[in-house]
Amino acid sequence: KQEVTQIPAALSVPEGENLVLNCSFTDSAIYNLQWFRQDPGKGLTSLLLIQSSQREQTSGRLNASLDKSSGRSTLYIAASQPGDSATYLCAVRLYNTDKLIFGTGTRLQVFP
Amino acid sequence: NAGVMQNPRHLVRRRGQEARLRCSPVKGHSHVYWYRQLPEEGLKFMVYLQKENIIDESGMPKERFSAEFPKEGPSILRIQQVVRGDSAAYFCASSPNSQGAGGELFFGEGSRLTVL
Numbered sequence: 001k002q003e004v005t006q007i008p009a010a011l012s013v014p015e016g017e018n019l020v021l022n023c024s025f026t027d028s029a030i031y032n033l034q035w036f037r038q039d040p041g042k043g044l045t046s047l048l049l050i051q052s053s054q055r056e057q058t059s060g061r062l063n064a065s066l067d068k069s070s071g072r073s074t075l076y077i078a079a080s081q082p083g084d085s086a087t088y089l090c091a092v093r094l095y096n097t098d099k100l101i102f103g104t105g106t107r108l109q110v111f112p
Numbered sequence: 113n114a115g116v117m118q119n120p121r122h123l124v125r126r127r128g129q130e131a132r133l134r135c136s137p138v139k140g141h142s143h144v145y146w147y148r149q150l151p152e153e154g155l156k157f158m159v160y161l162q163k164e165n166i167i168d169e170s171g172m173p174k175e176r177f178s179a180e181f182p183k184e185g186p187s188i189l190r191i192q193q194v195v196r197g198d199s200a201a202y203f204c205a206s207s208p209n210s211q212g213a214g215g216e217l218f219f220g221e222g223s224r225l226t227v228l
Contacts, residue, residue: 044219104154
């Protein structure tokens with residue numbers, strides 16, 4: 001059974017810091033991995049999608065890496081800003097199903 | 113260029129009533145997914161539908177819950193005889209195709225059900 005774990009569960013940092021959020025999964029037979037952002041009371045915004053054949057994806061200040069063999073992905077946020085405050089979720093998509101399996105998220109607070 | 117539209121955004125029901133949640137996917141998307149987020153928990157898969165077909169309902173509770181995605185109109189998640197434990201945020205997502213072609217999901221804002 002695929003399990004997705006995110007560490008840390010919560011993070012509070014001053015703005016300007018570079019951050020690393022971690023996601024680990026137990027079954028490496030994934031199709032892709034997606035990082036989302038969720039603001040309180042809101043839906044999910046897709047940040048980055050990494051296919052299983054890829055090692056990383058970049059969008060602006062965000063960079064996500066994928067190491068299937070070790071069952072890990074990291075989301076790197078450069079020069080964090082208060083507007084980055086949100087919960088960050090990673091989700092893996094399995095082969096032979098169309099389900100996304102979500103981690104429980106990292107709640108990030110960036111203070112001025 | 114509307115994204116995934118869900119309504120109602122908030123719904124309050126008393127125990128025993130029915131809840132109907134609607135989801136209109138991104139225009140052109142034919143694959144719809146429903147997820148549930150219980151308080152302080154992660155999102156859990158419920159059901160995956162294509163037009164007029166349920167593809168995978170392995171995450172749906174066996175009783176009281178049903179979903180459909182008709183040829184015309186939105187996808188509907190229906191919960192009969194609601195109980196307090198059904199209180200949650202229900203998210204709909206859509207994609208233009210299945211995992212065989214990239215498979216990025218786009219989520220709606222969610223419908224928050226409160227059962228009194």
